[in-house]
Amino acid sequence: MREKHKKSSFKKGIICFSFFLVLSVFLILGYCIFYNGPKILPDTTYEEEKPKVQIIDENSTSRSYGVMINNIGVARNLHSGLQDAYLVYEMIVEGGITRLFAMYSNTNTERIGPIRSARPYYLDYAMENDAYFVHWGFSDQAKNDITKYGIQNINGLYQDRYFWKDNSLNVASEHRAFTSMEKLEKAVKDMNYRDYRKKDFLFSYSVNEIEFLEDQVQVANEVLIPYSSGTQTKYVYDENSKTYLRYVNDKVHQDYVTKEQYRVKNIITYQIPNQTIDSYGRQSLDNIKSGTGYYITNGVAVKIRFSKKSRDSKTVYTYMDGSELVLNDGNTWIQIQPMNQKLSIS
Numbered sequence: 001m002r003e004k005h006k007k008s009s010f011k012k013g014i015i016c017f018s019f020f021l022v023l024s025v026f027l028i029l030g031y032c033i034f035y036n037g038p039k040i041l042p043d044t045t046y047e048e049e050k051p052k053v054q055i056i057d058e059n060s061t062s063r064s065y066g067v068m069i070n071n072i073g074v075a076r077n078l079h080s081g082l083q084d085a086y087l088v089y090e091m092i093v094e095g096g097i098t099r100l101f102a103m104y105s106n107t108n109t110e111r112i113g114p115i116r117s118a119r120p121y122y123l124d125y126a127m128e129n130d131a132y133f134v135h136w137g138f139s140d141q142a143k144n145d146i147t148k149y150g151i152q153n154i155n156g157l158y159q160d161r162y163f164w165k166d167n168s169l170n171v172a173s174e175h176r177a178f179t180s181m182e183k184l185e186k187a188v189k190d191m192n193y194r195d196y197r198k199k200d201f202l203f204s205y206s207v208n209e210i211e212f213l214e215d216q217v218q219v220a221n222e223v224l225i226p227y228s229s230g231t232q233t234k235y236v237y238d239e240n241s242k243t244y245l246r247y248v249n250d251k252v253h254q255d256y257v258t259k260e261q262y263r264v265k266n267i268i269t270y271q272i273p274n275q276t277i278d279s280y281g282r283q284s285l286d287n288i289k290s291g292t293g294y295y296i297t298n299g300v301a302v303k304i305r306f307s308k309k310s311r312d313s314k315t316v317y318t319y320m321d322g323s324e325l326v327l328n329d330g331n332t333w334i335q336i337q338p339m340n341q342k343l344s345i346s
Contacts, residue, residue: 064086065131070099092227109181118133128202204324234250266297289308292305
């Protein structure tokens with residue numbers, strides 16, 4: 001009996017000790033959580049080894065430069081510097097052609113262009129990125145809107161010292177205008193423009209490849225985006241580089257200087273109505289609206305939503321469940337297509 005009592009007491013002691021040990025741990029954790037907040041020690045080794053987003057410096061406070069790029073046939077063969085743009089918009093203009101609006105941040109690109117005149121709805125995308133607006137000339141409405149919205153612009157018509165005409169090219173004068181980041185940065189200083197951003201970058205980026213569930217996506221090895229009977233943009237997925245090769249009217253779209261075909265990591269495409277507004281065939285875009293489109297990357301397309309509430313507000317992009325659209329690290333082309341054209345993803 002005495003031996004059994006000793007064993008029983010010993011077991012009770014172990015149980016009590018274990019109980020108080022567990023209770024102490026919970027009390028300490030509770031104190032940390034409810035009184036001092038979570039305590040996470042910095043892992044400096046991890047921070048040093050963590051990969052950085054490459055397409056832009058998300059910590060940079062400097063403003064972007066938005067450049068109007070000529071995209072008519074003869075000018076397209078002269079495209080220079082688009083590989084350095086972190087974001088490019090493509091939209092319809094008169095005559096069934098498109099123009100590009102290329103965004104640059106903290107680059108040293110030596111040749112950008114050919115540069116063309118402004119259209120009013122391109123100003124909306126300069127404002128949503130809080131970017132300087134770079135162009136050579138403008139339509140009457142674009143001229144008025146630049147003044148109305150106080151857009152800090154660099155215009156080759158009036159500030160031609162920040163541009164040059166490449167007279168070695170056998171094309172009309174309006175297709176020969178180019179600039180460089182060095183010249184644009186000098187223009188900003190000379191004109192005493194604000195040199196810091198008031199808005200965040202349009203998108204957040206992931207340094208790790210984004211993965212989707214199979215039921216969320218459709219295969220996107222080839223993407224065909226017609227703008228008119230005479231202008232058709234196409235992307236073909238290259239699995240080795242995990243980027244899309246860009247074509248226009250079934251011809252390779254390549255850089256004039258490097259001779260390399262343009263590659264795109266992220267494609268966003270959606271449709272909005274457009275109307276002809278004058279005898280020149282100039283367009284208006286009904287872009288202050290909400291709708292659905294696609295985010296295309298890594299060989300798949302995911303359905304998304306977009307919403308723009310005013311000309312100077314940022315377009316908000318989300319997945320269909322309302323969560324923020326985060327892009328893979330890399331350059332992005334936003335293809336804003338007319339409503340009467342058919343998008344093909346296969």
